[in-house]
Amino acid sequence: MTVPAPRARRRTSTLGRMLPLLLIAALLAPVGLLLTQSWQHTGENRDQASRARLGVEYLRALAPITEALVEAQSAAVSGRPVPGEPLTRAVEQAATLDARIGVELRSQERWAGLRAKLEALRDRRPADPESAYTAYGEVTDLLLDLHDKVRESSGLVRDPGADSYFLQDSVGQELPEAMVGAGRLADLGTLVSRRPAAERTRGLIELTSVRVSALAPANGVVDNLRSAVDSSESTDLGANVLTPLDAYQRSVEALAAYSTPAAGTGAVDPGQLAAAALNSRNAARQLQPVVLAELDALLVERLDGLDRDRWITVGAAAVAVLLLGWLATLLIAAARRAHRRAATPTTDVDSSGDLATGDPWQPPGGTGRPADQRTLQPVGATQHTEIAQWGPFDASR
Template sequence: MTVPAPRARRRPSAPARLLPPLLVVALLAPVALLFGLTWRHTDDDRALAARERLGVTYLSALAPVTDALVDAQSAAVAGRPVPGEPLTRAVEAAATVDARIGRELRSQERWAGLRAKLEALRDRPPAEPEAAFAAYGEVTDLLLDLYRKVRESSGLVRDPGPDSFFLQDGAGQELPEAVVATGRLADLTTLAARRPAADRLRTATDLAALRVAALTPAGDLVTDLRAAVDSTESTDLGTNVLTPLDTYQRAVEALAAASNPAARTGVVDPAQVAAARLNAQAAATQLQPVILAELDALLAERVDALDQDRRLALGAVGLAVLLLAALGGVLLAAARRARRRAAEARRARAEPGAAPESDAWRPPAGSRPDEPRPLQPVGPAGDPVAAQWGSVDAAR
């Protein structure tokens, strides 16, 4: 009986050799995709929060300009000397801020126009009260436009947080509008006493409109801040904001009572309205930095949280890369061992008299090649006659 020849070891096919790297790439691709999406999302949110903080810084610089400008308007309308130092100091501080971050907020052009108007008023103040009221009204309109521009370009108007959104709306829109309108209301009340009787109806209409313009944003501000307190997770917001808010609300109520002609038999006392305006403006001056500080704290906390998310994403992708690298190393080592065995097998077959492969048939240990064995012809190896009669003897 013929002994079967040893089987040759099969070489791995091309798909089998490509399977390990394809497996690593298939696992790495979704990890890289998720990391890219997470990083892009957190990067956009972080950039928005950082730009919003620049807007808060700019709004903080505009608040002293607003107070000084309203005070200068009241002095000019009343015929008193206009205090130039507070307004100059506030303008210089705001100019420094605009030079630092105005390009990023795209506010430099508007600030340049506003500053030119302010310097023109300082150099050539109007001599007549009515002209002063109109001239300062144009400048305050430019100032409110700059507030809106900063809020839009910084992204504060698109803030995703409910508490921070209400805070920026109150500090960046409602409060400046209330301060400017309150100053105009007090100044027009002063002018109304000097106007002729023929202008009384027009003056009363203008006073009613300015009263609404002053009280409406003040009421909206109270609503915004209470909504921010109700929707926030911060434990400090309510404690820090509600006390100055109550003071401001009482001052606004006093202004509403002093400027109401129905409650005073159709007569409004300009001195009482001016005093109520000063109290309301002083309360607003105390309230605005508190709002802006709380808003900046919320934005800083958001930036820190986004930085933490980015660090976690980096750690997760680093761990995934290490695990995949270990898996790739294991697969590569296995492939190298397989190639080494295949090379040894080819080398063994190519060398004459080499030992057969490990899975080929081998004679029993201690036996001689010419020793008779079952199923093996008797006689010298390679003798065809002996092999023939050996097979006959075996058949008997």
């Protein structure tokens, strides 16, 4: 019979060999995209929180300048010697800080203008109280502008947390404005009491305007801090803030009462108004560092949470890489086994059960059986054949 030739398996195509790698890439692409976006988002939030902490540090350096400047203005308007050491020391500390972080907060230009005004005011003191009130008012306006610049460039004004937003608004805008406004209100009350009677009516109108500008931010401080306590999940915020806040609120109420013109005379007592303004400034001095500390603590807590999120992202990336590596190993091993099986030739089996490749033990005669192989016979057939062959020989004996 005809022996068929060996038939090899079909070789795996290039697409089949590339299929495991394509599958790994299809799984790796979306996982890598999600992890990359999570890492970038966490990094942006972390950079924002770190920059906000720089803003808190700058606001902490501006607080002594605000306090010293208000005290110097009151002394100049009242005719007392102006204490120059506290303001000089506060300016030097703020200048050192601005040299370190002013570039990042983009505050160097504003600080340079404020410092120049402060030095000019220290070298050439105003000759009379009215001029001192005007000159110090210009410098305090620059100081408040610097507060706003720091809040804007540091991102505090866009803080995403409700409690931290109310805290930064209170300590970065409302409280400095309230301190400056209280000092101006007391100093203007002193000036109005010294003016001629013909000018007192105009002075009272001016005093009423300054009173509004002083009490509005002071009440804003109280409202913002209570909103921060109500919206915060921190248990320490309320315990630390509410006590100095209550003292400050009482001082603001006293300032409002003593700055109201009397019903009969239409005038205010400058002594009582100055004492109420001083009390309000002292209460603000106690409240300000507490609010700054709580704001910084919230930002530190946020940074810690973002760091934990980053570690979770790194862990998820490591697990994804291990799982995809394991899957790639399995797929590549399976592809190699399939490639080896495809490279091994296979043989067919004919209908009689013999291998199509031929038996090397068969003779070349083409019978398909060895020469000494006997034909299969029924049981007992061999014995009768032998008797028939040897029968004549036995008979002759």
